[in-house]
Each structure stands twice: as structure tokens, then as C-alpha cells.
Amino acid sequence: MASDMVIIKDLDKQGRLVLPKEWREKYVKRGKVVLKVEKDRIVIKPYELADLTEFFDKIEVDIKSDLCEWKSVMRELLEVR
Numbered sequence: 001m002a003s004d005m006v007i008i009k010d011l012d013k014q015g016r017l018v019l020p021k022e023w024r025e026k027y028v029k030r031g032k033v034v035l036k037v038e039k040d041r042i043v044i045k046p047y048e049l050a051d052l053t054e055f056f057d058k059i060e061v062d063i064k065s066d067l068c069e070w071k072s073v074m075r076e077l078l079e080v081r
Contacts (some may be wrong), residue, residue, distance in 0.1 A: 017046070 009017045013065075032047035065072035 027046040034045045036043040
């Protein structure tokens with residue numbers, strides 16, 4: 001499948017269309033896509049899980065609670081200071 005291919009598709013009576021098989025096999029591994037509506041167009045992108053590891057060690061909090069006791073940690077984080 002070419003990278004800039006234009007395909008004219010018919011919608012069924014419920015407004016559905018089928019995404020090209022080659023595109024689905026190449027880009028949609030999990031079977032989910034993101035639809036972004038921009039005025040007169042719809043952009044379809046493969047859904048990708050966010051890499052949460054980039055946020056590890058990004059937040060520093062001064063707490064007195066032992067991190068092994070999550071109830072105490074949550075209580076301390078939620079208290080108004």
C-alpha cells in the first residue's frame with residue numbers, strides 16, 4: 001500500500017466504512033483507532049498506549065509516611081496544607 005493513497009469508499013446505511021486491510025495490518029495492532037473530528041474532515045490514527053515510564057521519577061513529594069503504607073501516603077497527599 002502506497003503511503004499517500006487516495007481511496008473513494010461508499011458508506012453503508014449506518015454510516016460505516018471499512019478501513020483498508022493493508023493499513024489495519026500495518027498500523028492497527030490492537031484493533032483500536034483514534035478518530036479526530038476537525039470541522040469537515042475526520043482523521044483516523046492508530047491507538048497507541050502511552051509510555052508511562054517517561055513519567056517515572058518526575059514528581060518529588062516531601063512526605064513523612066512510609067511508602068509501604070499506601071493509606072497513610074494517600075491521606076498525607078490529600079490533606080490540605
